[in-house]
Amino acid sequence: MAGPSSASAAPPLSARARRATRRFAEVVCPPGMRAHHRTDRVVAEFEQMVDALAPAARKALTAAIIALDEGARLYPPARGRRLSRLDDQAAEAYVRALLTGRSIAADLVQRLKSLIVMCYYELPTVQREIGYDPGPYIAAVSRRRLETYAAQIEAGEAAVTARQES
Numbered sequence: 001m002a003g004p005s006s007a008s009a010a011p012p013l014s015a016r017a018r019r020a021t022r023r024f025a026e027v028v029c030p031p032g033m034r035a036h037h038r039t040d041r042v043v044a045e046f047e048q049m050v051d052a053l054a055p056a057a058r059k060a061l062t063a064a065i066i067a068l069d070e071g072a073r074l075y076p077p078a079r080g081r082r083l084s085r086l087d088d089q090a091a092e093a094y095v096r097a098l099l100t101g102r103s104i105a106a107d108l109v110q111r112l113k114s115l116i117v118m119c120y121y122e123l124p125t126v127q128r129e130i131g132y133d134p135g136p137y138i139a140a141v142s143r144r145r146l147e148t149y150a151a152q153i154e155a156g157e158a159a160v161t162a163r164q165e166s
């Protein structure tokens with residue numbers, strides 16, 4: 001997925017935001033992610049998604065990641081450290097504590113988690129592992145729709161072509 005930024009543009013995430021995203025992904029994605037060395041691929045997928053956003057949305061998402069990272073400093077077991085610097089047990093406890101609350105922070109963390117986990121399941125190796133192969137289904141539905149609606153499709157295409165020629 002190619003983003004709108006040119007090759008010379010700054011990366012969608014700063015190094016600091018990338019570290020926080022990496023640590024957050026290690027906490028919220030399935031346990032096998034690190035064992036299969038997928039963390040960097042998940043972060044790259046996330047960066048591609050962020051790069052496709054409008055600049056204001058990109059900045060808001062980056063700010064949310066930084067807030068998540070810095071917010072760990074306020075979590076007593078973190079002892080003033082950011083999420084990206086916490087060990088596995090403390091990082092998992094911090095994220096779990098945020099997710100179990102009923103607050104704007106809990107909602108924000110849940111949405112960030114959803115985005116990161118979606119990026120995990122976008123990895124082709126993960127899709128193969130879980131048996132996700134939509135290609136044959138899409139091909140079958142496309143054939144069935146073409147067989148059923150061929151006349152309407154041709155009429156619609158003819159109408160568009162006629163308008164363009166006028």
